[in-house]
Amino acid sequence: MAKRIDVDDLNVYYGNFLAVEGASINIAPLSVTAFIGPSGCGKSTVLRTLNRMHEVIPGGRVSGKVLLDGEDLYGPGVDPVNVRRTVGMVFQKANPFPTMSIYDNVIAGYKLAGARKHKNELDEIVERSLKGANLWEEVKHRLGRPGAGLSGGQQQRLCIARAIAVEPSVLLMDEPCSALDPISTLAIEDLISELKSSYTIVIVTHNMQQAARISDRTAFFNLPGVGQPGKLVEYDDTAKIFSNPSKKATEDYISGRFG
Amino acid sequence: MSDTGRSSTPTVDAPDPLTGRRRPVTVSALVGARLPSWAPYAAGAAAVGVALILKAVFGWEGWGTSFWTAVLVFVIGFTVWSFAVEGRRRAKDRFASTLIYASFVAAVVPLVLILFYIGVKGFSVFSADFFTKSMNGITSRQEGGGLYHALIGTLELVAIASIIALPIGIFTAIYLVEYGRGKFARAVTFFVDVMIGVPSIVAGLFVYTFLLLGFGLRPFGFAGALALAILMIPVSVRASEEMLKLVPRELRESSYALGVPKWRTILKVVLPTAMSGLITSSLLAIARITGETAPLILLVGYTARVNYDPLQGDMATLPMMVWDQLGKRAGTTSSDLTEARAWGAALTLVLLVLILNVGARLLARLFQPKAR
Numbered sequence: 289m290a291k292r293i294d295v296d297d298l299n300v301y302y303g304n305f306l307a308v309e310g311a312s313i314n315i316a317p318l319s320v321t322a323f324i325g326p327s328g329c330g331k332s333t334v335l336r337t338l339n340r341m342h343e344v345i346p347g348g349r350v351s352g353k354v355l356l357d358g359e360d361l362y363g364p365g366v367d368p369v370n371v372r373r374t375v376g377m378v379f380q381k382a383n384p385f386p387t388m389s390i391y392d393n394v395i396a397g398y399k400l401a402g403a404r405k406h407k408n409e410l411d412e413i414v415e416r417s418l419k420g421a422n423l424w425e426e427v428k429h430r431l432g433r434p435g436a437g438l439s440g441g442q443q444q445r446l447c448i449a450r451a452i453a454v455e456p457s458v459l460l461m462d463e464p465c466s467a468l469d470p471i472s473t474l475a476i477e478d479l480i481s482e483l484k485s486s487y488t489i490v491i492v493t494h495n496m497q498q499a500a501r502i503s504d505r506t507a508f509f510n511l512p513g514v515g516q517p518g519k520l521v522e523y524d525d526t527a528k529i530f531s532n533p534s535k536k537a538t539e540d541y542i543s544g545r546f547g
Numbered sequence: 548m549s550d551t552g553r554s555s556t557p558t559v560d561a562p563d564p565l566t567g568r569r570r571p572v573t574v575s576a577l578v579g580a581r582l583p584s585w586a587p588y589a590a591g592a593a594a595v596g597v598a599l600i601l602k603a604v605f606g607w608e609g610w611g612t613s614f615w616t617a618v619l620v621f622v623i624g625f626t627v628w629s630f631a632v633e634g635r636r637r638a639k640d641r642f643a644s645t646l647i648y649a650s651f652v653a654a655v656v657p658l659v660l661i662l663f664y665i666g667v668k669g670f671s672v673f674s675a676d677f678f679t680k681s682m683n684g685i686t687s688r689q690e691g692g693g694l695y696h697a698l699i700g701t702l703e704l705v706a707i708a709s710i711i712a713l714p715i716g717i718f719t720a721i722y723l724v725e726y727g728r729g730k731f732a733r734a735v736t737f738f739v740d741v742m743i744g745v746p747s748i749v750a751g752l753f754v755y756t757f758l759l760l761g762f763g764l765r766p767f768g769f770a771g772a773l774a775l776a777i778l779m780i781p782v783s784v785r786a787s788e789e790m791l792k793l794v795p796r797e798l799r800e801s802s803y804a805l806g807v808p809k810w811r812t813i814l815k816v817v818l819p820t821a822m823s824g825l826i827t828s829s830l831l832a833i834a835r836i837t838g839e840t841a842p843l844i845l846l847v848g849y850t851a852r853v854n855y856d857p858l859q860g861d862m863a864t865l866p867m868m869v870w871d872q873l874g875k876r877a878g879t880t881s882s883d884l885t886e887a888r889a890w891g892a893a894l895t896l897v898l899l900v901l902i903l904n905v906g907a908r909l910l911a912r913l914f915q916p917k918a919r
């Protein structure tokens with residue numbers, strides 16, 4: 289079941305350094321939301337707060353609220369492990385586990401977590417996830433081979449398969465196509481459009497055409513100045529952001545593409 | 548560019564655009580003038596020649612001065628030659644390479660000599676009997692006897708020490724890398740660093756005071772194993788820590804992002820990824836203690852008989868057997884037989900470490916991720 293995310297007045301810190309200040313976003317279920325903005329403005333940082341991966345970094349902490357279907361992710365007693373089971377993540381750099389085969393990589397979420405499942409069931413999960421990630425045809429003959437032996441684009445799709453294998457409600461992607469060729473990028477964009485029917489997706493991208501193509505809503509982050517925290521400048525329908533943004537900074541950033 | 552460079556550099560005769568004179572021009576700007584590939588050997592031979600001539604002229608005694616003269620002549624001469632032909636950057640490169648090769652030789656030559664010497668001296672006593680018999684009832688003037696008793700002792704002590712120390716070491720390293728934050732972790736790191744420098748005899752004295760004196764016990768195997776474990780732990784912690792730090796953070800993160808708890812991430816992702824490194828680190832720790840002698844003098848003693856029981860009675864170990872046999876030589880009961888046996892035990896000790904090393908490396912390869 290896809291879930292909605294509501295971020296309310298979120299401040300994100302690295303130690304004493306305030307990286308992002310006062311971000312508020314409402315993300316509807318079964319939608320694709322794009323985060324855009326210049327490098328260092330805190331897109332990845334905010335994304336990682338959505339499944340409590342931010343606190344994995346020493347000194348990483350947040351204040352404010354992140355609600356998943358109305359439930360505060362940072363509320364007392366919330367287990368980050370359960371949060372991450374519900375909110376999956378795909379990283380910028382493809383990172384299949386080097387010690388595992390393709391097959392094992394796909395079911396890593398179950399295997400690592402120690403879930404006991406029948407071989408048949410696992411086979412099904414592997415096939416469904418790899419098909420979902422558009423990789424099945426390419427690897428079905430060599431599922432026993434190491435995941436590290438695939439091409440960069442294939443590895444990234446393997447990581448997506450791995451993320452959707454555990455059937456999360458929300459899928460976070462941090463520049464998933466930044467290291468890929470246009471064809472693999474298209475494959476992943478198509479994939480995102482398909483996945484939209486079952487997941488809520490948040491994607492960070494530097495490619496504005498990509499944001500315009502695949503997202504329903506777009507959030508523009510910016511750095512007001514050097515040493516200042518990043519801010520969410522504007523959050524609106526993608527069509528509006530790209531045709532008629534209400535903030536000057538957004539327009540400048542967007543039009544940089546044309547200028 | 549001087550003429551010397553021509554031999555190795557592809558050159559053509561072309562008129563100089565300024566002077567109109569024909570002169571050698573390198574074909575490409577990317578291919579600078581290079582010394583011929585035999586240049587280092589020629590320089591080396593020349594340096595030796597110069598040193599020999601000087602030795603003859605000045606009548607230097609011994610070989611020390613001549614050796615260092617040859618080295619000096621080689622370093623200076625070769626660098627200057629390279630500077631003249633190849634230019635400043637290559638000359639620096641040659642100079643640095645010379646130093647690096649020299650360091651390599653300086654490090655390896657003594658090692659090879661030691662191994663070779665031990666091999667030659669020790670191999671003569673090797674026989675089936677030598678590995679299956681103890682020294683029980685064998686006097687220093689008698690043929691025969693063997694190191695079975697000492698081999699058993701060393702293997703038992705090292706095994707016990709490893710069983711105690713390696714888990715502690717690896718778990719401590721896991722704590723430091725995965726969980727350790729703040730004062731306590733810093734304190735642990737500090738004490739580990741201090742313990743690495745503890746002389747083995749101090750570890751021996753520690754166990755001696757608390758176990759043997761404290762409980763009024765006679766020397767026995769386990770006490771020695773305990774001291775060896777104390778020596779092993781810090782080495783194991785340090786080496787394992789470095790190996791665990793090599794596991795990229797992204798791997799841990801992608802496991803967390805799948806909703807895998809931290810402890811399972813460590814168990815299923817971090818440890819398998821670092822496995823070959825951890826095996827190597829454990830091996831380092833084992834190698835560190837296998838030849839340890841000092842604490843064993845205090846804690847384990849020596850016996851010529853086979854003693855399988857680490858909980859009771861003196862035990863023989865390989866280093867102690869070397870000590871025992873050579874000790875007899877120093878006394879009145881010396882003989883070539885004892886000396887040969889001492890070398891044999893020393894060679895066995897080296898081979899033991901070698902076998903462990905190779906074995907662990909094979910094991911590590913089994914665990915290594917295979918790319919294809």
Ligand SMILES: Nc1ncnc2c1ncn2[C@@H]1O[C@H](COP(=O)(O)OP(=O)(O)OP(=O)(O)O)[C@@H](O)[C@H]1O
Nearest residue numbers: 302305307326327328329330331332333334345518
């Ligand atoms: N591990 C870290 N420790 C300390 N500060 C960090 C860390 N990671 C990021 N930052 C800081 O947080 C701010 C936001 O970084 P973030 O990675 O979120 O940027 P981004 O918008 O994703 O940029 P990019 O487009 O380059 O990926 C930056 O000022 C950065 O220097």
Ligand SMILES: [Mg+2]
Nearest residue numbers: 331332333462
């Ligand atoms: Mg980023």
